[in-house]
Amino acid sequence: MSNAAIAEKRPSTLRGASLPRWSPWAIAAGSAAVAVAIGAGAGLTKVQWGLIAGLLFLIATYAIAATVEGRRQAKDRIATGLVWVAFLVALVPLISLVWVTVVRGVKVLDVYFLTHSMGLVADSQPGGGIYHAIIGSLEQVGLATIIAAPIGVLTAIYLVEYGRGRLAQAVTFFVDVMTGVPSIVAGLFILSLMLIFDMEPFGFAGSLALAILMMPVVVRSTEEMLKLVPNELREASLALGVPKWRTILKVVLPTSIGGITTGIMLAIARIAGETAPVLLLVFGNRFINNNPFSGPQQSLPLYVYQQYAAGNDYAYDRAWAASLALIAFVMILNLVARAIARWKAPKTGR
Amino acid sequence: MDTTQITDAPPPTPQPTPAEQKRNARGATRPGDRIFLGLSRGSGILLLVIMAAIAVFLTYRASLALSKNHGNFLTTFEWNTNVTPPSFGIAVLAYGTVISSIIAMVLAVPVAVAIALFLTHYAPRRLAGPIAYVVDLLAAVPSIVYGLWGALILVPHMTGLFGWLNDFFGWTGVFSWDQGAPRSLLTVGILLAVMILPIITNVSREVFRQVPQMHEEAALALGATRWEVIRMAVLPFGRSGVISASMLGLGRALGETMAVATVLSPDFLIHGSLLNPGGGTFAQNIASKFSEATEFGRDALIASGLVLFVITLLVNGAARMIIARRKEYSGANA
Numbered sequence: 001m002s003n004a005a006i007a008e009k010r011p012s013t014l015r016g017a018s019l020p021r022w023s024p025w026a027i028a029a030g031s032a033a034v035a036v037a038i039g040a041g042a043g044l045t046k047v048q049w050g051l052i053a054g055l056l057f058l059i060a061t062y063a064i065a066a067t068v069e070g071r072r073q074a075k076d077r078i079a080t081g082l083v084w085v086a087f088l089v090a091l092v093p094l095i096s097l098v099w100v101t102v103v104r105g106v107k108v109l110d111v112y113f114l115t116h117s118m119g120l121v122a123d124s125q126p127g128g129g130i131y132h133a134i135i136g137s138l139e140q141v142g143l144a145t146i147i148a149a150p151i152g153v154l155t156a157i158y159l160v161e162y163g164r165g166r167l168a169q170a171v172t173f174f175v176d177v178m179t180g181v182p183s184i185v186a187g188l189f190i191l192s193l194m195l196i197f198d199m200e201p202f203g204f205a206g207s208l209a210l211a212i213l214m215m216p217v218v219v220r221s222t223e224e225m226l227k228l229v230p231n232e233l234r235e236a237s238l239a240l241g242v243p244k245w246r247t248i249l250k251v252v253l254p255t256s257i258g259g260i261t262t263g264i265m266l267a268i269a270r271i272a273g274e275t276a277p278v279l280l281l282v283f284g285n286r287f288i289n290n291n292p293f294s295g296p297q298q299s300l301p302l303y304v305y306q307q308y309a310a311g312n313d314y315a316y317d318r319a320w321a322a323s324l325a326l327i328a329f330v331m332i333l334n335l336v337a338r339a340i341a342r343w344k345a346p347k348t349g350r
Numbered sequence: 351m352d353t354t355q356i357t358d359a360p361p362p363t364p365q366p367t368p369a370e371q372k373r374n375a376r377g378a379t380r381p382g383d384r385i386f387l388g389l390s391r392g393s394g395i396l397l398l399v400i401m402a403a404i405a406v407f408l409t410y411r412a413s414l415a416l417s418k419n420h421g422n423f424l425t426t427f428e429w430n431t432n433v434t435p436p437s438f439g440i441a442v443l444a445y446g447t448v449i450s451s452i453i454a455m456v457l458a459v460p461v462a463v464a465i466a467l468f469l470t471h472y473a474p475r476r477l478a479g480p481i482a483y484v485v486d487l488l489a490a491v492p493s494i495v496y497g498l499w500g501a502l503i504l505v506p507h508m509t510g511l512f513g514w515l516n517d518f519f520g521w522t523g524v525f526s527w528d529q530g531a532p533r534s535l536l537t538v539g540i541l542l543a544v545m546i547l548p549i550i551t552n553v554s555r556e557v558f559r560q561v562p563q564m565h566e567e568a569a570l571a572l573g574a575t576r577w578e579v580i581r582m583a584v585l586p587f588g589r590s591g592v593i594s595a596s597m598l599g600l601g602r603a604l605g606e607t608m609a610v611a612t613v614l615s616p617d618f619l620i621h622g623s624l625l626n627p628g629g630g631t632f633a634q635n636i637a638s639k640f641s642e643a644t645e646f647g648r649d650a651l652i653a654s655g656l657v658l659f660v661i662t663l664l665v666n667g668a669a670r671m672i673i674a675r676r677k678e679y680s681g682a683n684a
Contacts, residue, residue, distance in 0.1 A: 076575035083472050086464030093544045094488055097499045151393045158390035171394040174401050180666030182605020184633045188655040192407040245386035273492020276607040301494040308498055308612055323495045334490050
């Protein structure tokens with residue numbers, strides 16, 4: 001008899017009573033049902049249904065778990081519930097953003113839209129397109145990349161391969177700080193130069209501001225990639241009598257080229273969506289201007305802003321479509337960059 | 351610093367460490383090395399020069415505007431740069447910038463930390479990977495798209511919340527609402543929260559992922575529940591990382607231009623209520639006043655941009671210092 005008693009007691013001393021695995025789902029379903037009943041009865045909105053359901057779920061979980069499992073387990077379950085609720089709540093705006101952009105963007109996004117400018121269309125009329133904006137964006141971002149990518153990569157090489165002492169510390173710190181410079185401040189900086197030299201807005205001025213925003217991002221990512229290159233490779237090359245600069249060019253850079261490319265592409269994706277500096281420096285243009293060195297240009301993000309500001313349904317449609325094109329461009333850059341990163345991931349030492 | 355100390359020290363012949371000496375000698379003799387070192391060091395110096403130039407030129411243009419300002423730059427409640435004598439001040443902008451950023455932080459940081467915990471500790475493995483990937487991508491969505499979404503989708507959906515806040519908390523004055531369009535600082539704060547959520551989540555997730563497995567397993571072995579593991583092992587380890595992630599988000603919120611410019615309907619008053627439209631932020635004011643500004647008006651906007659520049663420098667510098675201090679600690683843990 002005593003044996004039987006021990007056998008019965010043993011599991012309960014090692015493991016306290018616990019709720020079955022399906023209990024959270026059951027409680028969730030129960031509280032949702034009650035919330036719908038209350039909401040439908042009192043004529044509340046769906047948001048309020050959701051709030052009531054969430055509150056009920058947390059209270060019921062705590063009460064049931066506290067009676068069956070004890071206070072500590074109950075707290076654990078509350079935390080789990082809160083984390084899930086926070087996640088689901090945060091999903092709502094983010095999904096809505098993507099969903100609305102896609103649904104409203106596809107309305108006017110077609111080949112015509114991609115191949116025509118706004119030259120012959122007023123903001124209040126249907127039609128028109130983003131060809132001039134695509135041209136402007138590509139040229140401005142391309143020029144910014146031509147400036148920022150070499151400077152950024154060289155700076156990262158300096159920091160990783162040569163950097164010792166005060167100068168390297170200062171560069172590291174200011175690269176960090178520069179990452180946080182608001183885009184509009186970079187725009188104002190170029191604007192102050194333009195005011196001094198009495199210049200009119202043109203595409204390349206925007207490129208300069210974008211380059212300032214791009215440099216620190218490139219430096220940061222390239223630095224991380226160069227640090228991943230195993231030292232044995234450098235040492236092997238140097239031991240063969242190869243000069244340091246050739247070691248860097250022929251051994252270090254090829255090893256990390258995939259990661260560096262990824263970093264540069266992510267930086268391009270970041271600056272392609274910048275509106276503020278373009279607004280100040282490039283000004284916007286309804287017509288196609290292929291020359292970034294003279295006269296105002298258009299760019300995709302600025303086009304979205306100006307179409308929004310026009311404030312009628314046709315313009316809103318164009319704004320959504322241009323947003324969709326912009327997001328698609330940024331996302332493709334991101335996806336390709338990540339694919340390259342995975343494909344060319346540096347083989348670290350075994 | 352160490353090498354200079356060594357070279358200054360008395361011992362006569364082989365002063366720097368042999369490796370160091372050899373490298374220096376090599377670097378000096380080969381022209382290719384000298385050119386390459388010069389190029390890369392030059393790029394680093396160029397970055398410093400650009401930062402210095404930003405400060406110098408903004409200050410120069412700002413001083414041109416400030417010398418003619420008849421109002422007090424810090425306390426004037428108006429922005430009249432096209433009249434004589436001109437009078438403009440940043441009081442309203444500073445208030446709006448700080449308030450909207452605070453709202454964004456209060457809303458975004460707890461949720462971002464929860465999502466980061468969800469991705470590292472709660473979500474099923476198969477779900478966590480793709481979600482983290484999507485959050486990464488969302489961090490790259492351009493701010494103008496957030497602005498467009500905020501103005502056309504979020505604003506109409508705010509009336510319900512505003513009415514509710516007004517009904518139950520209107521008596522505080524902070525949440526009273528006159529039924530105007532909900533293009534107020536609170537809406538801006540909510541939109542900024544949505545914007546910086548992916549950024550804070552990303553950085554926090556990286557930090558939580560670096561928590562030593564041993565710490566967590568030790569806590570579990572002592573019988574801690576999952577929440578206790580998080581509270582005792584994960585959060586203390588990740589605290590400074592989360593703080594710096596939040597500061598990065600704050601820097602982003604402070605300098606955000608387009609999302610604020612599209613959502614807010616600005617004026618130059620400080621309103622007691624967060625729900626009534628009005629107010630403004632530094633970046634928004636620059637974007638919306640720019641097109642009609644004369645050269646003097648642009649200088650005045652540059653002056654306000656300089657203030658924004660200094661604020662973001664301070665915030666980012668603080669974040670970096672926290673990260674740097676954390677690096678020292680984590681070195682001991684590794």
